Amino acid sequence: MISRILLSVSIALGASALLALPAAAKVKIDAALMKVLDPDNDGTVDLAEAKAAGAEAFKKLDADNSGKLDAKKLAGRVKAKELKKADPDHDGTLDQSEYEALVEKRFIAANRAHDGKLKMGQLKSHAGQRLVKLID
Numbered sequence: 001m002i003s004r005i006l007l008s009v010s011i012a013l014g015a016s017a018l019l020a021l022p023a024a025a026k027v028k029i030d031a032a033l034m035k036v037l038d039p040d041n042d043g044t045v046d047l048a049e050a051k052a053a054g055a056e057a058f059k060k061l062d063a064d065n066s067g068k069l070d071a072k073k074l075a076g077r078v079k080a081k082e083l084k085k086a087d088p089d090h091d092g093t094l095d096q097s098e099y100e101a102l103v104e105k106r107f108i109a110a111n112r113a114h115d116g117k118l119k120m121g122q123l124k125s126h127a128g129q130r131l132v133k134l135i136d
């Protein structure tokens with residue numbers, strides 16, 4: 001059991017280490033990423049899909065299962081200033097509901113058409129990139 005936990009933690013750490021480099025610069029938004037973010041395969045990412053992906057990302061980033069993401073875990077995704085804004089209980093970390101609220105906020109920012117759906121092109125925009133950083 002313990003070794004299984006260690007294994008999943010090390011996989012999570014490995015995955016985030018791999019993601020850390022491109023996440024800091026630009027996220028690659030391609031068909032492979034769309035496949036992950038768009039499980040119903042309609043060619044767009046809706047808010048429910050973004051939130052579901054965000055929940056997965058939260059779990060992945062929260063390698064020690066504390067239920068909270070601090071500035072260190074959020075590095076490259078959420079700046080200190082943004083963390084402060086997204087942290088209404090001022091504990092210096094984002095819990096899952098605070099993280100989801102931030103996902104929603106960035107989703108709305110990226111969804112210029114206000115149709116509740118993001119196409120790949122919208123994900124490639126600056127605002128879209130900021131969303132993808134939270135949900136990839």
Ligand SMILES: [Ca+2]
Pocket residue numbers: 037038039040041042043044045046049
């Ligand atoms: Ca979809």
Ligand SMILES: [Ca+2]
Pocket residue numbers: 087088089090091092093094095098
């Ligand atoms: Ca908080």
